[in-house]
Amino acid sequence: MDSSGPYDPTLDYPEGPAIAEIAGGGDIKPWRPLHVSRRNFLRGVVCSGIVVGGASYLFSTATPARADARGVERMMSLMVNGKTHHVDVAPNETLGYTVRYRLGLTGTKIGCNQAECGACTVMADGRTIYSCSTLTHRMRGKDIVTVEGIASADGTLHPVQQAFIDELAPQCGFCTPGQVVAGVALLNANPNPTEEEARVAMSGNLCRCGAYEHYLRGVMKAAREV
């Protein structure tokens, strides 16, 4: 038997339409681009007494949806990649959420949303943190750097980024932003790490492709160049 072929669960499905199309939209409300203004949001709170998150995404999928402590968003100043952003932030909002879904910095990845994998690693005042598990309101006054803030403004790559390319370190690439930030943070704090120091500094960042040796070679190569 040839069982080396692909896995295709769709072969178990019959041909034909998957779902009936609702003529004229049925009882579905016509949609328009989502825009909840602050005034409408507050009006909704005052008039209905129902508090809805103004945010579009769920902050922590590890938390039961109804158990989270929601409240009114407050505007705060957040310094990200050298720029000050004025953003509405909910009390239970994580930094990973804020940078991805409010600031559009999607380079920071959410792999586990529970501080296991490190794909969401960013720097706060030079120290690496898991942005998926850090409340944004606690980042007031901090200097946040995401992967988008690593290369120079003119696009010149940081030596860690260039070394990762040279060593073919990224494979699927999903953990790479976190690896880049962890490597840069290490070299900022310790420009001449031993390999063991580098290995420990990077150890909060999982890579399922198993590219650790290539990332580490990249960090050590960059250390020789910075």
Added chain:
Amino acid sequence: MAYRLIGKDFTPPDIEAKVTGSAKYAEDFRADGMVHVKFYSSPMPHAKVKSIDADDAMKIPGFVAVLLPDEIKQPDVTGFPILTSEPKYYGQPIVAVAAETEQAAADAVAALKVDLEMLPFVVDPLDSLRPGGNNALEGGNVSGRGVDFQELKWTGKDFAAAAEDELPRGAAPVEWSFGDVDAGFAEAAVVIEDSFVHATNSHHAMEPRSAAAYWENGKCHLWGSTQSTSFAQPGLARMIGIELKDLVFVAEYCGGGFGGKGASYPLMALPALMSKKLGGRPCHMRVSRAEEYANGMARSGFQGWTKLGFASDGRITAADIFVVQDLGPTTGFPDFGNVGNAFSIVFQPPSMRFRAVPVLTNTVPKGPQRGPGENQTANMFEPLIDKAAKELGIDRVAIREVNAPGNGGVGAKIGSKQGPLTSAFLKEALVQGAETFGWSERAANSGMRTGPKARGYGVASAYHSAGSSGFDGLLRITPDGILHVHTGVGNLGTYSYGSTSRVAAEVLGYDWDHVVIERGGTSKHIPYNLGQFGSNTSFTMSRTNYVAAMDAKAKLLEIAASSHGGIADDYELGDEMIVRKSDMGAVMTFAEAAQAAIEMGDKFAGHVLPEDIHEMTRASAKAIAGTGLIGVAKDTLPKDGTAPALTASFVEVDVDLETGAVEILDFLTVSDCGIVNHPTGLAAQSRGGAVMGFGLALTERHIYDPAYGIPNAVSFYHGKPLSYLDVPMHTQWGAVDQPDPQNPMGIRGVGEPLQGSASAALLGAISDALGGHLFNRIPIVTDMIVNAAAGQPQSHKPLATNTV
């Protein structure tokens, strides 16, 4: 011959986006008016939905719609539904909700009242095979590719006949054999008989399978995470219920698949169906880690038994193999079939009997995971080869050498039909590896003690098929002289979409700086390529790009003959120009020829296409017709036999007998993968595959509560992928670098076996450190080592699976 590009490193064009964070994965999609989809998933391992009350959910501010299982089409009974009213595993999606915000969607899901009737469930295949044992599905407990859905119970006698630590062996729906097995055992100097268990484990791709979709102008636009840009599309279109031409698919990056995203899968279709219900409104579904665990598939576990006969020189005389596969709740993947194939090719037994029972369980759905069946084979059987070597007093490399296919694969065979191989050099890989590793000198230190630590050495081989034929190549040369290689290979992270595209550039003599790879979705007009899985990409798509380039070459020469006289044979290619052979004078640049192709039209510009290409390739070629010189062809090159990927791994460990900690000190894999096309790519895959393999050997497994059927090892650190601190930072790789005669460039790929041989070699090294103690249970977790070192009984029940 000397190649300009083949065998040389290159910088993959997508890699910079990966280090700057600008690479867009499926979850990075945004659209105005986008709603968020979440689903209610089963809190039970097996149940029937009695009613769904969405009244309270509809009152949640921001609620938009609910999608019920009855509204969408359903697969066969053993299929993998998108939404179901008979959930067969914990975490299976039942109802989906769309809302203006993700929070509102989650609130609406929480407000759903789903009345479920619990049904009988089973998490251990052997429990299901017992007389009166539960069936995972109503009406049956056995299924599989080539195996009808059926109820199969073994007799009490079958169970009573087996010792406590021996696999009972009742009726098996899969059985084949070749050679005279009885005579083989009769002539054996040593016979090994053992039972074993291989755990199930998660794929744990870093990127959960988020997806997004909308409909516009009759077409479904979908962002998905898949290993295979072309190959995912026909199945996805079928699941969504549209024709292939009506799917607009974007799959630029894939944050890890390992087989779990080999093509399309049910969750990828869910936002598309919700969007359809909403008149096309963009729907975005962010999948959480927990949801990914439950729905992201897993490697099948096995419970097995074998009897192996060996001659005094170590040659296997007979093999009798019986495996029970944990299939999960769907038809899953036929890992069981690959066990028979993998054993037969790696050890070349002259006689063999193979039996298998794929059993349905109410556990995470199983799909292929890197070496599905083949890598479990390495883990289950390689330690037994060590046991035989010890009993025969033969070196552990030598016993593998004597059985391995080598010398180009002359006389080597595979599988029940004992079919031929395109080529094989496993014997040579073992010899080269042993020499590079210094096996004979180092293995003399087996068992050396340093305090509580004992030194061990391991060696193992692994296999996966590595190539196919019959897919299409498509490229064009535009009037600016640029070569565009269109490829439907996915972006899994191996960069083989790039290395195989270089074959086209090599054939046409292109400078790599003048080549653009068109990939990542339907808008790039991609040909029908096989998926990026199964170690096949390098072999299969170097052939498709070769035939497309040869088609372009023929057209270039014809164009020169038509404009400058003579026949095509009077010309040849050089430095991106067409030159006259007689005086080596350049007559046209490729840029001029591309312009001429547009003016000549017909086949030259893609207006007339080959009859035998796939409809996807045809549509893509039509879309780019008239924009340059089109090279397009189906791969009809000869392919007789199985193209194998084979590896041999060597490992050195220290095992702490007091704590059970395993420290990997040194590691080497040598691959038999044809001519090495992308050396650093092979290095990265060799090392990365080993890291995954070490996890498979040491830490990765599923655990269920047998009383409630609820999974207990659901996050990264429960079934732990290894980290920087768990693996060595300097490892070695190599290749025999012998060409495969059935690939025009001699290329074969390798992916899966890099994990399997690493894993199995580590198992052997741990046993070696413990004086040859066999665990016959994978993974070997620390408490098993501590118990073995202390001479204490193990805490697990023999043959129990999906438990600690």
